[in-house]
Amino acid sequence: AQSVTQLDSQVPVFEEAPVELRCNYSSSVSVYLFWYVQYPNQGLQLLLKYLSGSTLVESINGFEAEFNKSQTSFHLRKPSVHISDTAEYFCAVRRKAAGNKLTFGGGTRVLVKP
């Protein structure tokens, strides 16, 4: 079985400052990796995902994440956050070989302050 650890439950950050959300996973097999975002009172939306190829993946709104196989990490970063980035962010993994079930981390709540 796999597991996902998001080390920070809450991250306060000032507008236009950088932010990094940490995600580590454990799995005995190869996995796909995902970051989902949940805005207040909404469902989850895919932010970005790593399936194969370049280990650095980017989203359309300026986030990026890097897959590090040796450290089993998939940290999410943004160089300059906006107020609208206030949300909860979830890291998730899925085994490549079996089904389409996701295992989620506990989530990191990002609060962007003006």
Added chain:
Amino acid sequence: NAGVTQTPKFRVLKTGQSMTLLCAQDMNHEYMYWYRQDPGMGLRLIHYSVGEGTTAKGEVPDGYNVSRLKKQNFLLGLESAAPSQTSVYFCASSALVLGETQYFGPGTRLLVL
């Protein structure tokens, strides 16, 4: 194209009561899922379905039942609600492609007294 919809949005139950949560998707997806979200625990998979007429248990299936009689609908039932089932429930769907994105509904907030 509404995506994934859930009804109801909010419900209050008394312990021992039963209810059914409805999930509908209009994307012709094969896979459908039910999750519960609790503070600090992320989302945990309750049950899922890989196609019409098939269901399987997830990580936390106890106290819940599901049915997938039509491809577009996935029902989650609570036969005898307990306070421990107070949570936010999310339905999701995905296509039959490895690594495919799961699309989530807006959630149902359930309070069991």
